[in-house]
Amino acid sequence: MAELRGGGIGVDLPVGWEGEIFDRTPTIAGRSLGGPVGDTEVARNVVHLANFALPGERGDFGSGAVELMNSGAVMVILFEHGPESVDTPLFAREGIPVLTADEFHPQQMQRTLQGQSGRQIFFRHLGRAFCLYVVLGSHRQRQALVPVVNDVLGRLSIEPA
Amino acid sequence: MTAIVILLAVVVGILTVLVAGLLRSHAEMLRAFNELGVTFGHDGADTTSATLPDPVRRDVPHASDRVHESTGDGSVHEIVGMSPTGSAIAIGFAGRSERTLIAFLTSGCATCKGFWDAFRADAPLPRTVDRLVIVTRSADEESPAALTNLAPARHRVVMSSDAWNDYGVPVSPYFVLVDPNIGSIVGEGAASTWSQVGSLLGRADADAEFENERRIDADLRAAGLEPDDPTLYPTDSDGARP
Numbered sequence: 001m002a003e004l005r006g007g008g009i010g011v012d013l014p015v016g017w018e019g020e021i022f023d024r025t026p027t028i029a030g031r032s033l034g035g036p037v038g039d040t041e042v043a044r045n046v047v048h049l050a051n052f053a054l055p056g057e058r059g060d061f062g063s064g065a066v067e068l069m070n071s072g073a074v075m076v077i078l079f080e081h082g083p084e085s086v087d088t089p090l091f092a093r094e095g096i097p098v099l100t101a102d103e104f105h106p107q108q109m110q111r112t113l114q115g116q117s118g119r120q121i122f123f124r125h126l127g128r129a130f131c132l133y134v135v136l137g138s139h140r141q142r143q144a145l146v147p148v149v150n151d152v153l154g155r156l157s158i159e160p161a
Numbered sequence: 162m163t164a165i166v167i168l169l170a171v172v173v174g175i176l177t178v179l180v181a182g183l184l185r186s187h188a189e190m191l192r193a194f195n196e197l198g199v200t201f202g203h204d205g206a207d208t209t210s211a212t213l214p215d216p217v218r219r220d221v222p223h224a225s226d227r228v229h230e231s232t233g234d235g236s237v238h239e240i241v242g243m244s245p246t247g248s249a250i251a252i253g254f255a256g257r258s259e260r261t262l263i264a265f266l267t268s269g270c271a272t273c274k275g276f277w278d279a280f281r282a283d284a285p286l287p288r289t290v291d292r293l294v295i296v297t298r299s300a301d302e303e304s305p306a307a308l309t310n311l312a313p314a315r316h317r318v319v320m321s322s323d324a325w326n327d328y329g330v331p332v333s334p335y336f337v338l339v340d341p342n343i344g345s346i347v348g349e350g351a352a353s354t355w356s357q358v359g360s361l362l363g364r365a366d367a368d369a370e371f372e373n374e375r376r377i378d379a380d381l382r383a384a385g386l387e388p389d390d391p392t393l394y395p396t397d398s399d400g401a402r403p
Contacts, residue, residue, distance in 0.1 A: 002239045006249035016255035016341075018239075022248045053259045053292050056316045 007045035008128075008159035009078065014151065019049040047078035049152055052137075061110045066135050069116065073137035074148050078130055083161060085129040093123040096158070097132055098150055101142040104134075115139060127161030233329030235346055237339050240296060242321025245308035250319045252294055257341040259291035262362075265325060265335040266295055268307040272353055273334050279355040280313040287359040290338070298322045338362060 002013045006021035013019055023045055046060050052073040058064040062075050069075065085091055099119060109118040110133070117139035121132045132153075136145045240252040240263070254261065264280075266273040286293055295312070297303045299322040312318040328337050328349075336358055338348040352358045378388045386393065 002241045002251035002253060004241070004249050004251045006247075013251055013253065015239075016253045016257055018251050018253040020244070020248050020250045051253075051256075053257065053261070054317070055292075056318075057314050 004049075007080070009045060009047055009080075010157040010159075011047070011049065011152070012155045013049065014051075014155070017049060017051050017152070018054055019047065020054065022046040022048075044080040044082060045078075046080070047076075049076040049078075050074065051148070061133055062135060063111070066109075066111075066113060066116065069135065069137035071115070071138035071141055072145070074145055074152075075135045076149060076152055077133040077135075078156070079133065081129040081131065083127075083129070086124050086127055086161070088129075090122045091124040091129040093121065095123065095125055096153055096156055097121050097123055098153065099134065099146055101146045104136055104139065104142045104146065106139055109135065117142060125158050128158060130158075233327060233346075237341070237346060238324065238327035240294065240319050240321055240324045242296070242299060242319040242324065243305075245305045245312055245318055245320065247305075250317065252317065252319060254339055254341045259341065260289060260347075261339045261341075262286070262290045262293050262358075263324075263328070263337040263339060264293060264295045265328070265330045265333055265337070266297055267333045268297065268304050268311055270333050275353075276334055276355055277311040277313075280316055281311070283313070283315055284355050287362045289362055292316075294319065296321055296324045298325055 001015060002017070002019075004011050004013055004019050004021055007023035009021055011019065048054060048058065048062065048065070050065065050073070052065075052069060052075075054065050055068065060077075060079060062077055066075060081091070099121075104117040104119045106112060106115075106117045108120055109116060115138055116135060118133065118135045120134075123130055123132065134149050136142055136149075138145070237254050239254065240250075242250055244250050252261075264276060266276055280293070280295065293316045295316055295318045297308060297318065297320050299320050302322055303320055305320070308318060308320070328346075330337075332351050334353075335351050336349060337346055339345075340347045348362065350361065352361060381388055381390070381393075
């Protein structure tokens, strides 16, 4: 089991999973440290977790990777927003979410891909604001795949702000 | 005249000693390379100055067939480390279908430079490889700044000295081919050019296929059947094989 830690976020990955935590906490000089391609807004940290081989080039919300997903594949993305977002209504939901299969829909994908479905939830946890974006390789297999997602979400630990 | 002859004799003597010293030094270097699993020759198609040994194809039931200097235990290990830009990275293999080629490189070795250049130029992967992961030593033994300039965008680069230890990497550049389908390393070894890696992997795959056929034939003979036994090949009502 691989343990992944960075940016005050940790996860004990299930066997065979892989991931990356882009620690982009702003430095003193205000320069961010690395990150996926295709950044469209300044995020503090981005977490990519997947049960398939993640390519080197990926967008914040998984572009470049989700196109490679087969029917059993799952990708979990945690996108951190700045502290100014924590008390906004968008992030009113408290705690790391637990998902149900009914919540997933092909139209919730950032970009619709044949057969896949997604779920996007905004939440806050210990004074930090996040967007959770989950992609399932097969909408038809969501009943089987969502427990896999919840297992990984249960392995997440987030340090207080 | 006598003085010139003596002088020439002395010069020849000195040159003889120098040449002997050079030959001895050369022999010692060859011995040192040989201990690292590198041998020199001039028969490789892709070879310019050195021919490195074939990656050792290891059939799963015969994992002790290794003849290189790797000190790994032959099993597949997850790779956990950091990217040159400071991201935490974990690469998993279990339960997957992708064949992954792990390239162990350094930012400093001259031979590695050719591989970095090839990877940045998007050199195509060998036919039997689904993805490439580049692994360097950790930040306390490597230069993240140098790696940031060398790292290709398309492939993942992980800084992990633990991975070097887990796979018993004896020399760089060094390549390990992981096949999660059989949960094992299917080939590993050193190479001097990217095209050489491709040809060696192709040869290792052909060897694996040949061994597989031999094993199947042996199993059939143990069951009292020859490989061309007609009962193995169903025919339709006209006696033709479908």
